[in-house]
Amino acid sequence: xxxxxxxxxAAVILTSLSLVSCNDNDDNQVIDYGPDFxxxxxxxxxxxxxxxxTVFVASGTPKDNFNMTTPSMMAASYQSVFESxxxxxNPGYTTNALGQTAAQFTGLLATDVLNVSKTATTTxxxxxNVLTGRTLADDVIDVELLLIFGGPSGTSNAELTSDHVNANxxxxxxxxxxxxSAW
Amino acid sequence: MxxxxxxxxxxxxxxxxxxxxxxxxxxxxxxxxxxxxxKKTKQYVGLSLFAAVGLFLIAADHxxxxxxxxxxxxxxxxxxxxxxxxxNLVFVVNSxxxxxxxxxxxxxxxxxxxxxxxxxxxxxxxxDLVIQAIKRGNKMYFFGPVAPGTAGTSSTxxxxxxxGSVDISQYGQAPVIATNNGMKFFAGPRDDPFFFDLNQYxxxxxxxxxxxxxxxxxxxxxxxxxxxxxxxxxxxxxxxSTVNVWVETKQKQ
Numbered sequence: 001x002x003x004x005x006x007x008x009x010a011a012v013i014l015t016s017l018s019l020v021s022c023n024d025n026d027d028n029q030v031i032d033y034g035p036d037f038x039x040x041x042x043x044x045x046x047x048x049x050x051x052x053x054t055v056f057v058a059s060g061t062p063k064d065n066f067n068m069t070t071p072s073m074m075a076a077s078y079q080s081v082f083e084s085x086x087x088x089x090n091p092g093y094t095t096n097a098l099g100q101t102a103a104q105f106t107g108l109l110a111t112d113v114l115n116v117s118k119t120a121t122t123t124x125x126x127x128x129n130v131l132t133g134r135t136l137a138d139d140v141i142d143v144e145l146l147l148i149f150g151g152p153s154g155t156s157n158a159e160l161t162s163d164h165v166n167a168n169x170x171x172x173x174x175x176x177x178x179x180x181s182a183w
Numbered sequence: 184m185x186x187x188x189x190x191x192x193x194x195x196x197x198x199x200x201x202x203x204x205x206x207x208x209x210x211x212x213x214x215x216x217x218x219x220x221x222k223k224t225k226q227y228v229g230l231s232l233f234a235a236v237g238l239f240l241i242a243a244d245h246x247x248x249x250x251x252x253x254x255x256x257x258x259x260x261x262x263x264x265x266x267x268x269x270x271n272l273v274f275v276v277n278s279x280x281x282x283x284x285x286x287x288x289x290x291x292x293x294x295x296x297x298x299x300x301x302x303x304x305x306x307x308x309x310x311d312l313v314i315q316a317i318k319r320g321n322k323m324y325f326f327g328p329v330a331p332g333t334a335g336t337s338s339t340x341x342x343x344x345x346x347g348s349v350d351i352s353q354y355g356q357a358p359v360i361a362t363n364n365g366m367k368f369f370a371g372p373r374d375d376p377f378f379f380d381l382n383q384y385x386x387x388x389x390x391x392x393x394x395x396x397x398x399x400x401x402x403x404x405x406x407x408x409x410x411x412x413x414x415x416x417x418x419x420x421x422x423x424s425t426v427n428v429w430v431e432t433k434q435k436q
Contacts, residue, residue: 035319041297041433043336044256045248048429050377053248063248070335071301071308071429111308113427114263116272118417122264132425135264136275136376159394160387163380169404170374175267177358177369177412179275179376183284183405 043068048114050124050140055089055148056082056109066112075111082106089148090157096147097154098130105147136172136179141165255279255293256432259408260377263428266414271365274300274314274415276430277408280375287372287407288354292318295435298411299338302328302428304421309334312420315341316370316411323370323411324348328419338433367414375408 046067047053057066057078069077083106087093093102100108115131116122122133125143134140142162149157170180251257259280266273276298282290297317301310312328317340329344347363352371361368380399386392420426 035324037317037319037324037340037342039339040436041299041338041340042436043431044296044434045251045258045432046429047258047261050260051379060249064250067248067251068336071303071427074308113303113308113429114261115425116263116428117425118272118420119424122272133264134262136262139378141379162397163383163395164397164399165378165380165401168374168376168378169401172376176273176360176367176414177373177410178273179373179410179412181358182287182354182372182374182407 046112048112049109050134051144052109052112055144056085056106071111071113075107078110079103079107082110086148092151092156093148095152097150097152098147099152100147137167139166251432255291255296256434258430258432259375261428261430262376268414270418271414271416272420274413274428274430275376276300276316276411277373277375277377278411278432279409280377280406281403282372282375282407282409284405284407290372290407290409292323292351292370292409294318297338297340297433297435299431299433300413300428301431302420302426304423304426306423306425306427308427313338313341314346314413314415316413318351318370321351322348323351323368325366325368325413328415336431336433365416365419367412369410369412371410372407373410375403375406377403379403 044067053063053066057063066078083102086102086106095101096105114134117132120132121129122135123129124131124134124138124140145163146154146161149160154161172178172180255278258276258278260277262275264273279290294317297315300314302312303309304311310331313331314328315326316323325346325348326341326344327346329341332339332341346366347361347368349361349368349370350359352359352369354372358369358371378401380395381402383392383395383399387394
């Protein structure tokens, strides 16, 4: 009877040892219960200033190509393309309300980044600040139309310098997340 | 070409002036229901739904970049502005434009699409910092601002710089906002803040109009987008007084 007891104890000890060793094996595996963020992600779309690709780049493959061009390479590839497009839209272009020639204006636009101030008012254009950000209420289309069609004093081609849609159809909120609730 | 919007404009003019897209969507649903009654087969329901979705995809075709039009990678607008707390900057990235109210509840972020806000703080137009956002389950996860592994068109997710996560807000519900280390996060449907008489612009380009109307018609009125909104302390973006910002969507390989 005693011998049997010892055998049982020995068996239990051996079993527990083997369980411990199994547990050691488990430690070698990486157990991660969080989401998987592995892998490589390759560019599909890109955007900064509003409507630049829409207005200045030809439909189809050229638009896809623009979306794949890094901003530091854009000016070299796209300034002349944008200038041709600008002069096609407005053959009478001389300078705009910022005093820019066609080459200067399209040189600015061709590098499609949004310049954002960390110290001044952030706005696309508010009459004083130019290209210091983009707020929700900025009438960016009128600014772009004015610079494309308005001439040096902003008064040329009056039928083309505003779309006469001057505000959003729902009020924004003062606090985060700032955008209005969905319709 | 007669587009969805032309059709909608016709409907607005003739029958449904006040109810717009919703009414149109309802009429599509009614057609589907009639089809179900007539045919009583699941196949026809599937085909009708496919046709309805197709109409909305055509509606979102305004950017004409074939690789992204009408899918989760399609960025519609980017905003960057000072927050309610003037120590912070706010970044807004909108995608999947021209969602009708009836299509909004079904619209969702894609787990294979990474949204990356690029921030250049030394004016060479190469990103020095990125903020990344990607959906997993019912949450949006955020990383950065952090230096990217490599600049340019290929990215990995900077898991060592996790900055927070937020439950994706549901259509018709109050927005869910998460706060962590001075940053704020939101992801979900919102009214499209963009406004433009795009249809008249297209008519001008096509030569069928010589100018804009006064008042114009906001093509984006009554439509929604899927928004990702991030507020971040300016101090986390380097010491420069200005930054250059652009946003990319990147597809998992």
